[in-house]
Amino acid sequence: MHHTIEIEHLSYTYPDGRRALRDVSLQIGMGEKVALVGPNGAGKSTLLLHLNGILTSTEGRVRACGLEMRKENLGKVRAGVGLVFQNPDDQLFSPTVFDDVAFGLLYQGLPEAEVRARVAQALGTVGIADFGSRASYRLSTGEKKRVALATVLAMDPEILVLDEPTSGLDPRGRRSFITLLRSLPQTMLVATHDLNLVRELLPRTVVLDGGRVVADGATADILTDVPLLAAHGLEE
Amino acid sequence: MYGHDLDPYRPRASVVHALDPRVKLGLTLAFIVTTALTPPGAWPIYIVLFALALATALLSELGVGYVLTRALLALPFALAALPVLVTTAGAPLLSLPAPLALTLTVEGVARFAGIAFKSWLSVQMAVILVGSTPFPDLLLAMRALKIPRLLAAIVGLMWRYLFVLADEALRLLRARESRSAVPFNGRGRRVGGSLAWRARVAGGMVGNLFLRAFDRADRIYAAMLARGYDGEVRALPRPPLRAGQWAVLGAGLATLALLALAGFLLWG
Numbered sequence: 001m002h003h004t005i006e007i008e009h010l011s012y013t014y015p016d017g018r019r020a021l022r023d024v025s026l027q028i029g030m031g032e033k034v035a036l037v038g039p040n041g042a043g044k045s046t047l048l049l050h051l052n053g054i055l056t057s058t059e060g061r062v063r064a065c066g067l068e069m070r071k072e073n074l075g076k077v078r079a080g081v082g083l084v085f086q087n088p089d090d091q092l093f094s095p096t097v098f099d100d101v102a103f104g105l106l107y108q109g110l111p112e113a114e115v116r117a118r119v120a121q122a123l124g125t126v127g128i129a130d131f132g133s134r135a136s137y138r139l140s141t142g143e144k145k146r147v148a149l150a151t152v153l154a155m156d157p158e159i160l161v162l163d164e165p166t167s168g169l170d171p172r173g174r175r176s177f178i179t180l181l182r183s184l185p186q187t188m189l190v191a192t193h194d195l196n197l198v199r200e201l202l203p204r205t206v207v208l209d210g211g212r213v214v215a216d217g218a219t220a221d222i223l224t225d226v227p228l229l230a231a232h233g234l235e236e
Numbered sequence: 237m238y239g240h241d242l243d244p245y246r247p248r249a250s251v252v253h254a255l256d257p258r259v260k261l262g263l264t265l266a267f268i269v270t271t272a273l274t275p276p277g278a279w280p281i282y283i284v285l286f287a288l289a290l291a292t293a294l295l296s297e298l299g300v301g302y303v304l305t306r307a308l309l310a311l312p313f314a315l316a317a318l319p320v321l322v323t324t325a326g327a328p329l330l331s332l333p334a335p336l337a338l339t340l341t342v343e344g345v346a347r348f349a350g351i352a353f354k355s356w357l358s359v360q361m362a363v364i365l366v367g368s369t370p371f372p373d374l375l376l377a378m379r380a381l382k383i384p385r386l387l388a389a390i391v392g393l394m395w396r397y398l399f400v401l402a403d404e405a406l407r408l409l410r411a412r413e414s415r416s417a418v419p420f421n422g423r424g425r426r427v428g429g430s431l432a433w434r435a436r437v438a439g440g441m442v443g444n445l446f447l448r449a450f451d452r453a454d455r456i457y458a459a460m461l462a463r464g465y466d467g468e469v470r471a472l473p474r475p476p477l478r479a480g481q482w483a484v485l486g487a488g489l490a491t492l493a494l495l496a497l498a499g500f501l502l503w504g
Contacts, residue, residue: 054410075418075427083414089448090407094440104415106433109425137447155417 010060082152
């Protein structure tokens with residue numbers, strides 16, 4: 001069985017010369033649920049953008065679903081890796097919820113009946129089955145987060161990569177979103193500042209700081225290591 | 237974030253960079269006015285102006301090639317002057333056949349070439365100005381030159397949020413790219429959707445950006461009101477110009493005035 005995500009010695013420098021990732025290595029197996037934590041600017045979002053080839057680096061290797069990040073593979077990688085952006089407004093670029101959820105499916109050239117069925121199923125999974133005709137633009141933050149998740153669930157990815165899934169949600173919205181995430185079977189890599197979410201949902205934790213992996217282990221161990229948390233600005 | 241790649245300012249340690257932004261803005265405007273006032277056919281004057289622009293480009297260390305190619309942006313606008321090719325009276329050069337029945341004249345061609353060259357020249361100086369002056373300094377210079385404050389404020393806000401909007405567009409494009417996938421087992425299926433569908437998606441994205449820009453404008457205005465904005469933009473006064481800067485300004489303005497005068501007397 002292949003590792004779902006394999007990152008070897010990945011370094012990345014932004015065009016303006018800022019070093020965002022330094023020699024990051026990380027393996028994630030099928031079905032694992034992993035948290036990616038670290039202060040703002042640690043490189044979490046940059047790392048996530050490498051997982052479906054939006055950013056590519058010449059230093060190091062990234063493989064997802066057993067596929068190398070090469071131009072000819074990117075289409076398949078993007079079918080396998082569902083990336084949910086932090087700000088749902090970025091994810092939702094179509095006039096209606098239906099159009100947004102259907103985007104990936106129509107792009108893949110699926111027949112209309114299947115598109116409709118999968119959109120309905122994805123919206124049902126995230127608990128907003130009757131939202132199809134609403135304008136994405138007019139939804140609340142919690143609803144937008146759900147639609148954003150549905151847009152990738154509809155594509156039936158092997159891996160879900162989530163950037164700050166609970167940011168901006170009120171306690172009730174956060175609670176129901178965590179319950180929703182718990183019900184999903186996919187491999188998950190979740191970048192977050194929400195340590196309670198990590199504790200509840202993600203058995204493994206990777207700490208990123210200054211573009212480096214500074215800790216990788218069982219969540220129970222890492223979240224009780226007070227000096228480690230303090231050193232990387234993660235104390236609660 | 238990433239949109240800052242759009243900023244035309246190129247930090248260098250040149251004398252042009254060190255010049256006071258008020259002097260630079262004043263001289264750039266004077267250069268553009270002189271270029272515009274130079275009568276058609278005054279080629280020697282054009283060449284002197286071109287030499288001035290090249291010299292400034294060299295002094296600014298921005299690179300002559302960079303300035304000249306960037307200034308080509310002006311050419312599409314020169315197309316607006318195409319009608320002078322056929323509307324200027326003079327010796328016929330070429331007659332188009334019946335349905336158009338237009339006659340190109342030698343004078344028309346010279347005039348068009350002059351207009352295209354003049355707009356290219358003007359944009360060269362503007363490219364050097366924005367390449368050698370950080371935008372906030374340029375805004376202060378606009379205020380110092382008594383450009384209406386509201387106008388300067390609008391330009392300033394546009395500059396501030398242009399990057400925000402560009403970043404937003406970039407993130408939308410990324411989100412689209414992330415979901416532009418090829419199915420694992422869909423051999424032979426046409427991927428990518430029809431042209432009409434792709435156009436509709438792009439239209440949706442533009443509409444989304446537009447709505448958000450509107451919303452953002454409302455929020456920005458509310459935040460300005462919350463801090464006491466009353467329609468009047470205020471800024472701290474700038475220190476007065478030093479003697480050396482006055483000298484540069486005076487010499488530059490005098491040279492340009494002489495050129496304009498020579499143009500009028502000899503060709504006007």
